[in-house]
Amino acid sequence: MAKFVSCRKCHNKARLSGYISTIGLDGYEKYIECECHIKWRKDRDISIRLSSSGLSQSDLDYTLNQYVGTKSRDELSKLEKYVSDFGKYSSEVLYFFGPNGTQKTTLAKWAGSQLLSQGKTVQYILMQNLVKALTTLDDEEREDKVRKYYDCDLLIIDEVFDKNKITLFKSGFQIPFLDQFIRDRIDTYKKGLILISNKPISEIDREGFGYSLQDFIERRVILKKTQFNFEDNYMSGINIKNIQGVFD
Numbered sequence: 001m002a003k004f005v006s007c008r009k010c011h012n013k014a015r016l017s018g019y020i021s022t023i024g025l026d027g028y029e030k031y032i033e034c035e036c037h038i039k040w041r042k043d044r045d046i047s048i049r050l051s052s053s054g055l056s057q058s059d060l061d062y063t064l065n066q067y068v069g070t071k072s073r074d075e076l077s078k079l080e081k082y083v084s085d086f087g088k089y090s091s092e093v094l095y096f097f098g099p100n101g102t103q104k105t106t107l108a109k110w111a112g113s114q115l116l117s118q119g120k121t122v123q124y125i126l127m128q129n130l131v132k133a134l135t136t137l138d139d140e141e142r143e144d145k146v147r148k149y150y151d152c153d154l155l156i157i158d159e160v161f162d163k164n165k166i167t168l169f170k171s172g173f174q175i176p177f178l179d180q181f182i183r184d185r186i187d188t189y190k191k192g193l194i195l196i197s198n199k200p201i202s203e204i205d206r207e208g209f210g211y212s213l214q215d216f217i218e219r220r221v222i223l224k225k226t227q228f229n230f231e232d233n234y235m236s237g238i239n240i241k242n243i244q245g246v247f248d
Helices: 035-053 057-061 073-084 104-117 127-134 139-151 174-188 205-209 211-221
Strands: 019-023 029-033 093-097 122-126 154-158 192-197 227-229
Touching: 035 057, 035 104, 035 122, 057 104, 073 104, 073 227, 093 104, 093 211, 104 122, 104 154, 104 192, 122 127, 122 139, 127 139, 127 154, 127 174, 139 174, 174 192, 174 205, 174 211, 205 211
Parallel strands: 093 192, 093 227, 122 154, 154 192
Antiparallel strands: 019 029
């Protein structure tokens, strides 16, 4: 975040940058925070929170008007409803499914950044990194690493249930840790969860994550109709020939 630059209202109007000096009804000098400083402070706070959440300013700047394609427009409407009325859906599990390039991650991060700007706590993480954190051998270190993923209002886990993107040992010792975490997050903490995958829920067991976890996700997603199916490939709407290249 850039250093604060005062505006015409507060520049040289007080000893404290970003504040305007004025005399109150009691005759004493007091300082009123300038509108530009309020905006700068809020923007700085959001920037810091975005960074610590695994999100970025570009996620916040994204608008649904930038979505490419028409096949999955209904899913955008559902996502808008989810964000605008998060209090009603704050404990639901959303499953974003579709092939690579169908803007699943972009839309999930958009939802997360919108909620963060509303004061909610959000975390974004790849399932591979979550599994590593959950299986840290030292109990105290593990607690420090995963506490924020239990406590945040919305957790977004990307690249889930794909054996090509997550290293699973033959012993399968990581699965109980992951299974317990997801169950605790949903049933005990009752906090929001978005899962992003190019694998359908019906293949969770086949991918090596166990039928128990597959059944649990099915009951929480399929029965509640909270699966979002994305079909519009981002590249299909781009004219490669007309893009300005780096060396053009």
